[in-house]
Every structure is written in C-alpha cells, then in structure tokens.
Amino acid sequence: MSTDIQRIDSTERLSRIVIHNGVAYIAGVTGSNPEADIKEQTRDALAKIDGYLAQAGTNKSRLLTAQIWLRDIDRDFAGMNAVWAEWVDPQGVPTRATCEAHLARPGLLVEIIVSAAV
Secondary structure (H helix, E strand, O other): OOEEEEEEEEOOOOOOEEEEOOEHHHHHHHHOOOEEEEHHHHHHHHHHHHHHHHHHOOOHEEEEEEEEEEEEEHHHHHHHHHHHHHHHHOOOEEEEEEEOOOOOOOOOOOEEEEEEOO
C-alpha cells in the first residue's frame, strides 16, 4: 500500500483532486451558471466530475461514495435525482448522502463531492 499523496490542481485553499492509496477524492463541484435550474446545474457539475475523474485516471464506474448538497432539498431533490439517474453507472452505484445546506454563493443550487477507486 502506497503512502504517497498526489495533489492535482491545488490552490491556497484546496486541491481539486487528491489521490492516496488508490482512491481519488474530488473536491466539491458546482455548476458554472448560477442562473440555471437544478437540472442544468447538476448536469454541469457531473460533467466536470467526469473530467476530474479522468484526470485522476478513473471514471464514474469506479465511484465509491458521493455527497450531494442542495440549497433547497424539498424543491430540488427530484430534479437532481433525475439527472443523477441518467448519469450514474447502474453497475457502479456508490454510497450516497444528500443533504440541504447553505451553499457558498447565491444562485448555487447543488454541490457534489465524490471519491472513486483509481
């Protein structure tokens, strides 16, 4: 088992991707357009996650866990879930938690954090 830690796309606040012991941890991902609805923001965030997973040498079929944060769970849970169901690999469904949270900027409706085996 390797104890090396690889950090990708780091800033003074966070690393977008951290790889350790064969697991890629992807930092929270949001959509780019804060004026979009929950479905568009979720699609955008998941497309970004696909790219980060590829950078880490893995893909969504190897997801281990997901945390999904919604600004308004009552309003947006069904819309987010519809997009998630289209995106997630049915043979590689991760553990998942979905919670309501005050997100970092106005207009953000969803933030998604995932980890995947490399």
